[in-house]
Amino acid sequence: QKEVEQNSGPLSVPEGAIASLNCTYSDRVSQSFFWYRQYSGKSPELIMSIYSNGDKEDGRFTAQLNKASQYVSLLIRDSQPSDSATYLCAVSARGTYKYIFGTGTRLKVLA
Amino acid sequence: NAGVMQNPRHLVRRRGQEARLRCSPMKGHSHVYWYRQLPEEGLKFMVYLQKENIIDESGMPKERFSAEFPKEGPSILRIQQVVRGDSAAYFCASSPQGQGATDTQYFGPGTRLTVL
Numbered sequence: 001q002k003e004v005e006q007n008s009g010p011l012s013v014p015e016g017a018i019a020s021l022n023c024t025y026s027d028r029v030s031q032s033f034f035w036y037r038q039y040s041g042k043s044p045e046l047i048m049s050i051y052s053n054g055d056k057e058d059g060r061f062t063a064q065l066n067k068a069s070q071y072v073s074l075l076i077r078d079s080q081p082s083d084s085a086t087y088l089c090a091v092s093a094r095g096t097y098k099y100i101f102g103t104g105t106r107l108k109v110l111a
Numbered sequence: 112n113a114g115v116m117q118n119p120r121h122l123v124r125r126r127g128q129e130a131r132l133r134c135s136p137m138k139g140h141s142h143v144y145w146y147r148q149l150p151e152e153g154l155k156f157m158v159y160l161q162k163e164n165i166i167d168e169s170g171m172p173k174e175r176f177s178a179e180f181p182k183e184g185p186s187i188l189r190i191q192q193v194v195r196g197d198s199a200a201y202f203c204a205s206s207p208q209g210q211g212a213t214d215t216q217y218f219g220p221g222t223r224l225t226v227l
Contacts, residue, residue, distance in 0.1 A: 004153075034215070043202055043218045044154070088153065097144070097206070098167070099216060101153040 003027060004091050006102035014110050019076040021105050023089030026070070033065055033072045034090040037083075038104065044088055048074065079109045113138060115205050115219030116185075123225045130190040130197070132222045136205030143186045144216055145178060148200045160186055193226045200224075 005024045013019045021035075032051055036044035050056045050063040050072065062075040072091075076083055086104040116135040124130050136143050142161055146154040156170040160180035168178065175193075180186040190197055200223050204216035 036218075043221045046215060046217065049215055090154075097142070097159055097214070098156045098170075099144075099146075099154075100156070101146075103151075103153040 003100045004089055004102040006087075006089055006105045008103060009106040010108050011105055012108045012110055013079050015079060015081060017079050017109075019079045019083065019107055019109070021074040021076075021087050021089075021107065022071060023073065023091075023102055024071045025089075025091045025100075027091070027093055027100075028067075028070065029093045030067075030070075030091045032092045033063070034092075034099065035061075035063060035072075035074045036088040036090060038086045038088055040086075047087075076107075079107075081109045081111045083107060084109045115140075115203055115217055117203050117219040117222050119222060120220060121223050121225070123227060124193050125227050126194055127192050130193050130224055132188040132190075132201050132203075132224070133185040134188070134203030134205075134219060135185040136203075137207075137217055140205035140207050140217075142206045142208065142214075143180050144204045144206070145186075145188050146202045146204065146218075148202060148221075150199070154202060157188070190224075193224070195226045198224055198226045 035047045038044045048063040050065045056063045060077045064073045086106045088104045089102040090099040145157040148154045158178045159167040175191045177189045200221045202221045203219045206214045206216045208214045
């Protein structure tokens, strides 16, 4: 079982719709969770971090964390073509600094 | 407000040559991490360094790869006798504290290594 799993996609949504990206992790002691966006040929860019169960909102982005079920999700409201990218989920455990990345979900927002 | 800087951005080497990748962390950051991203794969942790110290190199291949972060100057990832399988994007990240739980890592633009 992979430590951090994401559906590779592509996930296609029409412009203006809500895009829902999911990530599951296997290590129960994981404590910190991050979503990065990576455009093709570019570096990962931090979108959100979340540490506590529940929702965290930042503009059009909402991160949701459920530690009991070991999943974290990212919702993108009012999706734009410029949101088309690969979204990477990263997890780190208490007291560590290593980020464990999923392989990413490719999102396509159709104009 | 410079971010993490990496150079070169693109590097082409022939098999058997050496590759040197450089990383300057964000201002105020003293913790550096190197990750490798193979085509169509996620980022894999390689090594974590503080100034003059290697804290964790558990993700580094046992041979040919080394890293340093001297007191002065950038962090360097060195790959000796490169092989085609070393072709990848190498990303450096930095963080201010290295505390793990709430210490966010910020990534540089990466160095894309191509081995001919």
